[in-house]
Amino acid sequence: MKKFVRNAIALSLMALPMVAMSADKPNFGNIRVVIGSKSTGGDTYQAAAIVSEALAKKLDANVKVDAVGETAAFQTIRRVSNGSTIMIFHDQSYLGYLYGTKGYYDIFNEFTIGPTFAINPANAYLVPKKSPYNTLDDIIDAVGKGETVRVAIQPxxxxxxxxxxxxxxxxxxYPGKESNFIAINTGSQSDKNQLLFDGLADLIQGSLPANEQFTRLEASDQKAMKFVWLTSTRDTIANVNKNGFGGLSKEQIYSYAEPEVQVPxxxxxxFTFDKEFFFLYNKKMPKDQIEYIDKALKEIYAEGEIQKTFEKAFFVPNFRDSKAALEHLQAKSEKYKEVLKNITE
Incomplete structure (x- = not known):
């Protein structure tokens, strides 16, 4: 485990005393973990499955991951307060609310925030390989000079x-020129890719594992892409299993991230952004269950095996107990709220 991850975990582990998991164990029974995604092949399901399997062993309970989507997941944990159903999702939990997306809530008031446990460091932006834009600065300057740049995103x-x-x-x-930077709202990653292939978008949001294969193609290929930005911090990227880079070197990966790429x-x-996964609970879920899950995860991460599993799947292990997670995620939410305020004033 690299120094960055060890320090983050060590600080979190110091916050709680080590306990014997058999002492004063609440009755969990069967636990249903609803996730904010309907896909069983995506990163949310994968991250939830890894942590749920480890938690099931530690709690000696049956834990089942159910990919119901964000709206159904939020509604379910609002309804079930006895701890038999909990939720796992990522930063979209609060970003959806900030953007005013239907079906989202102010998670910091409506729910109890549980621990963070992993980062997907792969959030990226790409252009066609034959694009005149080679860097994000090229795009920003082009928009500032009056060019229209279309960006395919899932809103x-x-x-x-x-x-x-x-x-x-x-x-x-370039005050007043930001209107030339236009969002094309679409759905899945394949939809965003297709817009780029068809020349209907100049820039798309993608990911390192999903889009790296297209960067290996010749520029003459309609599907050929190149990265211009990875939103994660350099420290986070330094802890990614290098086998997840595909044909790219670590030096190439660093060249797409802050501080080499700066987005003021x-x-x-x-601006930087790490996609972090965490637990959410019903506001009335018994406190002893919440505390016990914190202690269970603290012991799981202290044992060190789950880190290896996450790293093999190209996640960065990232444990914070519930208290630290709440403070951290609230700070992120406030930071991104300022970004949205600046572009809507």
Whole structure:
């Protein structure tokens, strides 16, 4: 485990005393984990499955992951308060609310925030390989000079926050020109890819594992792409299993991320974004169950095996107990709220 991850885990582990998991164990029975995705092949399901399997062993309980989608997941945990159903999702939980997306809630008031446990460091933006834009700065400057740049995103969350950050950076550098940076709202990754293939988008939101294969193609190929931005921090990317880079070197990966690629939020701060997975609970879920899950996960991460599983799947392990997770996620939400305020004033 690299120093960055060890430090993050160590700080979180120090917050709670080690306990014997058999002592004062609440009765969990069967636990249903609803996730904010309907896909059983996506990163949310994969991350939830890894942590749920480890938690099931530690709690000696049956834990089942159910891919119901965000609306159904939120409605379910609003309804079930006895701890038999909990939720796993990522930053879209609060971003959807900030964007005013139907079916989302203010999670910090409506639910209890549980621990964070992993990062998907792969959030990316790409252009066609034959595009005249080779860097994100090229795109920002082109928009500032009056060119229209069309961006394919899935609205209302993780896909859109990077678009919003670039639009804010354009406004800071070229006030009044940000309207030339246009979102094309679409759905799945394949839909975004197709818009790029068809020449209907100039830039798309994608991911490292989903889109790296297209960067290996010759520029003459209609499907050939190139990365211009990875939103994660350099420290996060440094802890990714290098086998997840495909044909790209670590040096190439670093060249797409901050500080080499800078997206100013204001005069002193650059935008970065790590897609983090975490638990959410019903507001009335018994406190002893919440505390016990925290302690169980603390022991799981102290044992060190789950980190290996996450790293093999190209996630970055990232455990914070519930208290630390709440503070961290609230701070992220406030930061991104300012970005959205700047581009809507």
């Amino acid at each position: 209302g969350g993780v896909s859109e926050i990077g678009y919003s950050a670039v639009k804010n950076a354009i406004k800071l550098k 939020m204001d005069a002193t701060t650059n």
